[in-house]
Amino acid sequence: MAKAKKSRGTYLRERVRLTADHTKKAAALIAAGKVEGRGLEFADAGCPGLILRVTPLSAAWLLKTEKATVRLGDMDALPVAAAREAALRSRLALKDGRHPGEDLAIYQQALQHTDDVATAADAAFPDEVHTPSDAHRRKHGPWTWEDLVDEFLAAQLPKKKASWAPQFERHLRYRGFEAIRFMPLCKLDVETLERVRDAIADEVAISSVARAVNQTKAALDWAWRYKRRQSRLGAVAWWESFDIEYVSGTRDHVPTLAELGRTLALAERHRVLGTTRQETTPGTIAALWATVLTAQRTGPLGGTRLDRIIPMPDRPGWQVWTWSADDMKGGKAPRPHALPIPPAAIDVLARFEDPDTDSPYLFPSRMDRRHVTSEGIAGLLDRLQGKSKPSRKPGPGKATRAPTPRTNLFERHGIRPWVPHDARRALGSFLDDEDLGGAASAILAHKTGKKDPEHARLEDVTRKVYAKAQRLDLKARGMEAWVPAVIAAYEREKAALDRAASRPGKR
Structure with missing residues (x-):
């Protein structure tokens, strides 16, 4: 068994091919109160992205991808084989631009009535998942954050002076935005944008962060007003509360x-x-x-x-x-x-x-x-x-x-x-x-x-x-x-x- 090591954050990470023995070990650690620190994560070598996270009070299955982290369900509700199937199906849903939350709920309900993973999967997940092309998604939706930025800039940059356009674009291209690059706009929330804002603050001056915040809101306003069908932003402009505590001062420095x-x-x-x-x-x-x-x-x-x-x-x-x-x-x-x-x-x-x-x-x-x-x-x-x-x-x-x-x-x-x-x-x-x-x-x-x-x-x-x-x-x-x-x-x-x-x- 591979030696556990600390992952990013405070979880201990152990990469293994998960079996029922690991779920039994996790249950025993929780029952005995022996889960140290924040907890332990078992990364499944047999299914990329599948994680069994064990905390002092509970254990749950997670799927981690470049785009998102999805909670698949409680450890007690999903045997290892069922968790792997849920991870595979959820990955397909994410590629299709859908969040698998509703499918996972049906999947767990079906498993309660049958011990057969395939039968439960047939009941919960679509038989065929269609991944639209980028061009189709841009035209019909649902947009990701990357789609929004590209379409917003395509509409706005021609209206800007040539000297200002690169600066205008730069404030929507900071590295901090990479965390939400492929995230569907319909899944964005203020808390996620605040995490992005704080990441941007680690790389640029506070005045540039303020511009990034303002242009993020301007891009969302534009999509909500003119591209609501493609953006799937809904009826409420929830991002109005997204902001930064910053007041531009009057610069009075005079170099000698x-x-x-x-x-x-x-x-x-x-x-x-x-x-x-x-x-x-x-x-x-x-x-x-x-x-x-x-x-x-x-x-x-x-x-x-x-x-x-x-x-x-x-x-x-x-x-x-x-x-x-x-x-x-x-x-x-x-x-x-x-x-x-x-x-x-x-x-x-x-x-x-x-x-x-x-x-x-x-x-x-x-x-x-x-x-x-x-x-x-x-x-x-x-x-x-x-x-x-x-x-x-x-x-x-x-x-x-x-x-x-x-x-x-x-x-x-x-x-x-x-x-x-x-x-x-x-x-x-x-x-x-x-x-x-x-x-x-x-x-x-x-x-x-x-x-x-x-x-x-x-x-x-x-x-x-x-x-x-x-x-x-x-x-x-x-x-x-x-x-x-x-x-x-x-x-x-x-x-x-x-x-x-x-x-x-x-x-």
Whole structure:
């Protein structure tokens, strides 16, 4: 007999070919009060997934599959042969998208009137089980969780901006959802969703968990409203009580010029991060530089097109980067945006140009004809902060890979954590100190309204300095102050890193 070992949780696990002797042993242990801890599980070597679980007070048969755990019945009600038959029939029901609960109840009642397993099975279980194709199930139901996510995203992603769509999808693809991937929606409940939520919380930040919760509810709302026949969600929207205790705060972190310059110097110095030998692309480093130099939102910035860059009138050597209303983030009324770029910034970015690329974008990605995304820029900052990327979903029979270990370069070099949006506050704070608050507002494409206490002041500055809609001269005044300050901070921090690396014992 195989030696018992602890399974996940607190049950002792023993894998054997189950016989009547094991049920007798289980009954004796219960009667004598000798069941230790939470209990003991006998895993049947003769029927995959069949478990005899023995607890201090009772024993029961279970079927464990990748999709679900089904209670087959009490040990006393099902002899070993009957339990195996129940397990086989229940597995077929699960593959058909049905829960075998009603069939199992009939099966146990039939066994009470006859000792013949085959006769009881004929009475309880369908003679033929039809497993519908994926296409048939998607069209007619019943949907699984995976069906819901795929159909919901197919309906919603075309309505999203290209820069936002990957983020929107990611919140419904976290590894925590794997536990319910094949579960029929009609079997979902709040408790199950809460277990998934808590599993997701182990892998991502609480703000991302909150987005996953909200998008889970949005997907269920959509199916309940438009696909009730296929989803089988019933008449009551039970998931309304599914939630998370989280309130988004107002982020007010303003990185210093020294922190921004040190970050840029570290990004250039450490092209390879972690144990992988894949270097950060020049396009991504250039995009990080541009994020700091321009303080633009990284979605439109990463997709800057070369054919939308024009010379700036009356300022030799300057460029104007332009974005259409569709490129810009702005709710229901996005507006076009243009930003003057001084020669010093152009010279910095020229260091990362690839003469062999024919990309139409200013910041090309590693993928042909694609551009650096906001996720790519944020991902570079994450890697510099030592954050490990979650391992990909393993293939069948393969173990999950541990996250790649990384060094937190921010912590090592005294940089407080910051995200791309914080660069906007840094520019705004700097230009406010330079009495160029109106220029900052114009550079950042801020909207002003009647309820904005800065509205009158900014509008007055705008009218006095530049009357045209894009206010290029006003923006240029701000960029003339900000860009040299960033480059000077970078040069100081780079020199400090070089000095530190040259000291004995330093690498």
